[in-house]
Amino acid sequence: MAMADNTTSTQRVEQTAGMPTLHKVIFVVLLIGLIALPFFAYPVFAMKVMCFALFAAAFNLLLGFGGLLSLGHAAYFGGASYVAAHAAKVWGLTPELSVLCGAAAAGVLGFAIGSLAIRRQGIYFAMVTLAFAQMVYFVALQAEFTGGEDGIQGVPRGELFGLFSLADNMALYFFVLIVTFGGILFLYRIVHSPFGQVMKAIRENEPRAISLGYDVNRYKLIVFTLSATMAGLAGATKSQVFQLASLTDVHWSMSGEVVLMTLLGGMGTVFGPLIGAGIIVTMQNYLATFGAWVTIIQGVIFVLGVLMFREGIIGVISRWLKKPL
Amino acid sequence: MFELLGIPPQVLLGQLLLGLINGSFYAVLSLGLAVIFGLLNIINFAHGALYMAGAFVAWMLLNYLGIGYWPALILAPLIVGAFGILLERTMLSRLYHLDHLYGLLLTFGLALIIQGLFRNYYGISGLAYQIPDILSGGQNLGFMYLPNYRAWVVIASVLVCFTTWFMIEKTRLGAYLRAATENPTLVGAFGVNVPLMIMLTYGFGVALAGFAGVLAAPIYSVNPTMGEQLIIVVFAVVVIGGMGSIMGAIVTGYMLGIVEGLTRVFYPEGSAVVIFVIMAIVLMIKPEGLFGRPA
Numbered sequence: 001m002a003m004a005d006n007t008t009s010t011q012r013v014e015q016t017a018g019m020p021t022l023h024k025v026i027f028v029v030l031l032i033g034l035i036a037l038p039f040f041a042y043p044v045f046a047m048k049v050m051c052f053a054l055f056a057a058a059f060n061l062l063l064g065f066g067g068l069l070s071l072g073h074a075a076y077f078g079g080a081s082y083v084a085a086h087a088a089k090v091w092g093l094t095p096e097l098s099v100l101c102g103a104a105a106a107g108v109l110g111f112a113i114g115s116l117a118i119r120r121q122g123i124y125f126a127m128v129t130l131a132f133a134q135m136v137y138f139v140a141l142q143a144e145f146t147g148g149e150d151g152i153q154g155v156p157r158g159e160l161f162g163l164f165s166l167a168d169n170m171a172l173y174f175f176v177l178i179v180t181f182g183g184i185l186f187l188y189r190i191v192h193s194p195f196g197q198v199m200k201a202i203r204e205n206e207p208r209a210i211s212l213g214y215d216v217n218r219y220k221l222i223v224f225t226l227s228a229t230m231a232g233l234a235g236a237t238k239s240q241v242f243q244l245a246s247l248t249d250v251h252w253s254m255s256g257e258v259v260l261m262t263l264l265g266g267m268g269t270v271f272g273p274l275i276g277a278g279i280i281v282t283m284q285n286y287l288a289t290f291g292a293w294v295t296i297i298q299g300v301i302f303v304l305g306v307l308m309f310r311e312g313i314i315g316v317i318s319r320w321l322k323k324p325l
Numbered sequence: 326m327f328e329l330l331g332i333p334p335q336v337l338l339g340q341l342l343l344g345l346i347n348g349s350f351y352a353v354l355s356l357g358l359a360v361i362f363g364l365l366n367i368i369n370f371a372h373g374a375l376y377m378a379g380a381f382v383a384w385m386l387l388n389y390l391g392i393g394y395w396p397a398l399i400l401a402p403l404i405v406g407a408f409g410i411l412l413e414r415t416m417l418s419r420l421y422h423l424d425h426l427y428g429l430l431l432t433f434g435l436a437l438i439i440q441g442l443f444r445n446y447y448g449i450s451g452l453a454y455q456i457p458d459i460l461s462g463g464q465n466l467g468f469m470y471l472p473n474y475r476a477w478v479v480i481a482s483v484l485v486c487f488t489t490w491f492m493i494e495k496t497r498l499g500a501y502l503r504a505a506t507e508n509p510t511l512v513g514a515f516g517v518n519v520p521l522m523i524m525l526t527y528g529f530g531v532a533l534a535g536f537a538g539v540l541a542a543p544i545y546s547v548n549p550t551m552g553e554q555l556i557i558v559v560f561a562v563v564v565i566g567g568m569g570s571i572m573g574a575i576v577t578g579y580m581l582g583i584v585e586g587l588t589r590v591f592y593p594e595g596s597a598v599v600i601f602v603i604m605a606i607v608l609m610i611k612p613e614g615l616f617g618r619p620a
Contacts, residue, residue, distance in 0.1 A: 119609075122426065123366075123367070128604070131561040132604075134554075134601065259430065292442075292444040294441075295440065296441035298434075298437055301434070303435060
């Protein structure tokens with residue numbers, strides 16, 4: 001689909017076998033940086049950035065590589081955070097199981113909504129996903145187990161595998177690092193697999209992919225479900241970090257934020273969503289005292305991004321370097 | 326008095342009226358979206374924010390300039406429409422050569438800005454707007470009490486919807502518009518100024534949102550968040566109706582308002598989600614929408 005019209009031709013020449021050296025180097029540097037980070041920065045903030053980076057990367061799988069704009073990804077992010085919080089608090093599950101429960105629930109939800117949404121294309125697809133996400137929001141507002149306006153508070157951090165306590169921020173940080181980094185590598189693997197190539201073919205020219213014999217709807221549904229599951233993994237992890245699942249995570253503005261992160265960083269790039277998430281979360285952190293100005297600034301970034309910066313930060317760098325990033 | 330399935334008729338008719346009023350707003354807003362979509366091929370996410378702006382403009386006209394409800398009913402849509410034209414000229418028109426999803430993202434950003442600005446200056450508690458004297462009070466119809474203003478909302482919205490439909494489907498100007506929807510290049514070749522038409526169409530669609538905002542001001546409190554929930558429901562309405570037909574958008578709007586009202590009587594918990602459930606069913610049975618053309 002033409003949504004990714006900003007990807008340069010150099011970016012489209014991607015290898016299926018093995019990871020390019022440049023990407024390997026970046027991932028290794030990133031990992032080393034993230035291992036060192038909590039010794040210098042506030043771990044909770046760093047964990048928040050990592051959760052949103054995974055969320056944006058999962059969203060980018062759908063938009064950047066699948067060419068499908070979902071305006072309802074908060075449903076999976078927030079839905080999973082409720083399920084994970086419930087699992088940890090009421091069922092007393094260990095953190096890794098709670099997080100998996102959340103991701104699985106998001107996957108099921110994504111499959112259900114996705115199978116309806118792929119019946120429409122383009123703008124209608126975006127509206128359908130938004131409308132269903134709003135339905136999830138109303139359910140979260142009214143259902144018993146979600147706690148309405150209060151959300152689920154005081155979620156216990158528990159003990160990993162029933163052995164290691166995650167109550168300490170440092171211990172939790174490395175759990176979050178493994179989950180989110182693993183998730184991002186998993187997404188990378190999907191994009192650079194034969195499946196990912198077919199996905200990109202569908203994005204570029206759907207009628208042609210159909211005429212080549214690909215079951216386009218099946219591919220779309222799989223990528224939608226995968227994206228929802230990984231978004232859920234991010235949301236579930238976030239609920240463990242903040243020990244809270246609340247309406248903020250299922251609100252439509254959260255769906256907008258993840259679009260913004262991806263757009264700002266560069267959709268259809270590997271590292272763009274991570275940078276975008278880092279910038280937006282940092283900005284929210286510093287501007288938190290200004291109240292509604294955060295919304296206005298986000299709106300301005302949106303408008304400017306769409307009008308003159310559609311490639312995003314990594315998109316521009318990638319064009320300079322003439323290498324896909 | 327008779328009872329229907331154990332529901333007293335006063336309750337039933339009261340909720341029907343409420344549903345009809347919600348339906349009036351759905352109809353006017355989805356009509357505006359459909360008019361804009363027809364020519365510009367974008368979904369105006371800022372529609373809800375501009376509806377809210379319409380209500381605020383009416384409030385400001387009254388409180389800062391002493392201009393009352395009736396002039397505001399004309400002035401506020403004009404102001405909002407002019408603002409829309411400004412947006413179209415400076416921003417939207419730069420995106421027509423791109424994927425239409427960029428238009429959606431741009432208007433999403435605009436919605437955030439507009440809503441954020443009003444929230445900054447007026448808070449979220451909401452401002453009261455008096456019902457005009459001539460429409461205060463109500464009629465006792467024997468079986469139910471009908472507030473005058475609510476009756477006026479229904480009448481005004483039907484009038485506006487009918488006028489718009491008439492203009493687009495039955496006049497020469499409307500014929501140009503429909504032709505431009507089908508093939509803008511060809512219509513341009515016949516000497517019609519298509520960019521001007523696109524600009525005015527966006528202004529008109531947005532003015533409809535502003536008009537709905539003024540109508541809503543005395544019923545709901547004038548509030549920066551009044552548009553955001555509504556617009557998502559209207560999106561569902563548009564998906565259900567399909568944006569192919571003007572009449573389809575209007576009829577679907579009223580119909581879903583009534584269905585929502587009825588749900589509130591028989592199964593109150595479901596009233597917030599009933600429209601989304603209908604959307605799911607429509608997507609399963611007739612994905613192009615009730616009045617839509619197959620893609």
